[in-house]
Amino acid sequence: MRGVDFPHIDSTRPSVARVYDAGLGGKDNYEVDRAVLRAIDAAVPNHTIVPRDNRDWLIRITRYLAGQVGVSQFLDLGSGLPTAENTHQIAQRVNPEATVVYVDNDPMVLAHGRALLEENDRTHFLSMDLTKPDEVFANPEVQRYLDFAEPVALYQIGVLHHLKDTDGIRQIMREYIDRLAPGSYVAISHFHNPGGEDGQAAADLQRVMSGGPMGSGYFRSRADIESFFGDLELVPPGLVHAPLWWPDGPQVKPLITPQRLFLAGLARKT
Numbered sequence: 001m002r003g004v005d006f007p008h009i010d011s012t013r014p015s016v017a018r019v020y021d022a023g024l025g026g027k028d029n030y031e032v033d034r035a036v037l038r039a040i041d042a043a044v045p046n047h048t049i050v051p052r053d054n055r056d057w058l059i060r061i062t063r064y065l066a067g068q069v070g071v072s073q074f075l076d077l078g079s080g081l082p083t084a085e086n087t088h089q090i091a092q093r094v095n096p097e098a099t100v101v102y103v104d105n106d107p108m109v110l111a112h113g114r115a116l117l118e119e120n121d122r123t124h125f126l127s128m129d130l131t132k133p134d135e136v137f138a139n140p141e142v143q144r145y146l147d148f149a150e151p152v153a154l155y156q157i158g159v160l161h162h163l164k165d166t167d168g169i170r171q172i173m174r175e176y177i178d179r180l181a182p183g184s185y186v187a188i189s190h191f192h193n194p195g196g197e198d199g200q201a202a203a204d205l206q207r208v209m210s211g212g213p214m215g216s217g218y219f220r221s222r223a224d225i226e227s228f229f230g231d232l233e234l235v236p237p238g239l240v241h242a243p244l245w246w247p248d249g250p251q252v253k254p255l256i257t258p259q260r261l262f263l264a265g266l267a268r269k270t
Contacts, residue, residue: 229265
């Protein structure tokens with residue numbers, strides 16, 4: 001893309017976005033990323049079901065918001081690499097007038113994302129640091145594409161668990177939520193440490209993710225994750241395991257351990 005100076009992509013070090021892409025069966029990843037995925041799977045087998053659950057949940061909430069609720073503006077923070085069924089594809093299938101702004105600063109996402117995500121004049125990709133809400137909201141392009149006097153769906157999907165400072169996350173989310181209009185929605189999915197028997201599996205995964213080359217992956221309590229929504233009203237069924245949030249059909253199989261270590265929720269600002 002002419003005029004765009006993409007950061008250098010280091011294929012010798014794993015990337016969170018590329019590891020997630022590998023977990024979804026994507027092609028925009030390297031052996032170093034797949035090695036991380038194998039290490040995660042060795043710590044807790046079948047963990048690759050989690051990114052798929054997370055993507056399926058994103059699809060369901062986007063259909064709900066664009067369709068039943070009628071939200072027409074989406075701010076997807078930490079968008080990751082484009083794959084099948086991105087936020088704009090889902091929202092615009094329901095409402096062709098929906099506007100989606102993606103924000104990410106991963107070099108791989110910058111290199112691969114813009115051409116694939118900017119498919120039409122209602123889909124935009126911006127390079128920014130999602131941990132700096134002031135900069136995100138002050139960005140002229142964000143202001144141009146999104147009207148914050150009207151409801152916006154703000155996504156932090158599979159992102160916040162890569163930030164270490166829990167109090168810092170609360171402050172970041174408070175700043176985002178304060179700027180949203182009434183009728184807006186906030187979606188968060190996050191690694192969960194439930195304690196008890198599954199608590200050891202969560203600790204093992206956190207050690208592999210945060211102590212290894214990927215560098216991040218923090219498992220928090222339900223109370224901590226709920227606190228990121230501030231005083232917003234959770235949409236039923238609340239903060240739950242992703243496959244249990246308005247599933248497309250009955251749950252015929254019990255959840256396996258990795259699925260019990262991941263929570264997802266959608267909340268409304270009144």
